[in-house]
Amino acid sequence: MKNTSEIIKWNTMNNEKRLDQEYWDNQYKTNATGWDLGKVSPPIKEYIDTLKNKNISILIPGCGNSHEAEYLLSQGFTNITLIDIAPTLVENLQEKFKNYPNIKIVLGDFFEHKDQYDLVIEQTFFCALPPTMREKYVVEMHKILKAKGLLVGLLFNKTFESGPPFGGSKAEYEQLFKDYFDFKIMETCHNSIAPRANSELFIEFKKK
Numbered sequence: 001m002k003n004t005s006e007i008i009k010w011n012t013m014n015n016e017k018r019l020d021q022e023y024w025d026n027q028y029k030t031n032a033t034g035w036d037l038g039k040v041s042p043p044i045k046e047y048i049d050t051l052k053n054k055n056i057s058i059l060i061p062g063c064g065n066s067h068e069a070e071y072l073l074s075q076g077f078t079n080i081t082l083i084d085i086a087p088t089l090v091e092n093l094q095e096k097f098k099n100y101p102n103i104k105i106v107l108g109d110f111f112e113h114k115d116q117y118d119l120v121i122e123q124t125f126f127c128a129l130p131p132t133m134r135e136k137y138v139v140e141m142h143k144i145l146k147a148k149g150l151l152v153g154l155l156f157n158k159t160f161e162s163g164p165p166f167g168g169s170k171a172e173y174e175q176l177f178k179d180y181f182d183f184k185i186m187e188t189c190h191n192s193i194a195p196r197a198n199s200e201l202f203i204e205f206k207k208k
């Protein structure tokens, strides 16, 4: 697992570069991945442990090193798709998962992805996007989910001086998602990693 100071460094990093493919690829090329927990995020692991149907279609957008996908695989899930915009990362993932046909890896932009899924797992993808893209994220997420599909994961419930990550609040998310999703769960996580304690909301949103 990454040490606490690396994660905090990412959480407070002041970076005003454009958050495009080149920016993200460079983060992987230079190992500047302070967001990476080095293991499946505990709240997401706990959620995965409640899922009975291992054949649902699952998407992890902005997947990064995909510790959540490794965990899903270990639990017997059969239909996992990863998408990320960073070619260096995707090349690594293709190597890492080359013997696992249950994982499909897409190099591309989430906002141009066309398939539909039962479940999308959110883990520091939303907060990595410029806040001006949030409404687009909600519309796209709604489109990419099948009827009654679920968006599940973590959103920061705090503000940062600058981003990424870009913070937010429960009130903001309620306003943002309410026309497209029913809120099954949106509450402070009880099992965040220590550096993120009391600053994450666990969400389970159902497509309207």
Ligand SMILES: C[S@@+](CC[C@H](N)C(=O)[O-])C[C@H]1O[C@@H](n2cnc3c(N)ncnc32)[C@H](O)[C@@H]1O
Residues within 6 Å of the ligand: 024, 025, 035, 036, 037, 061, 062, 063, 064, 065, 066, 083, 084, 085, 086, 089, 108, 109, 110, 111, 123, 124, 125, 128
């Ligand atoms: C902060 S990282 C989080 C990675 C991973 N979810 C984790 O928690 O370790 C954000 C990720 O989103 C990817 N990304 C940014 N914009 C994207 C886009 N439009 N489409 C797909 N991936 C994107 C970046 O390349 C990066 O891997």
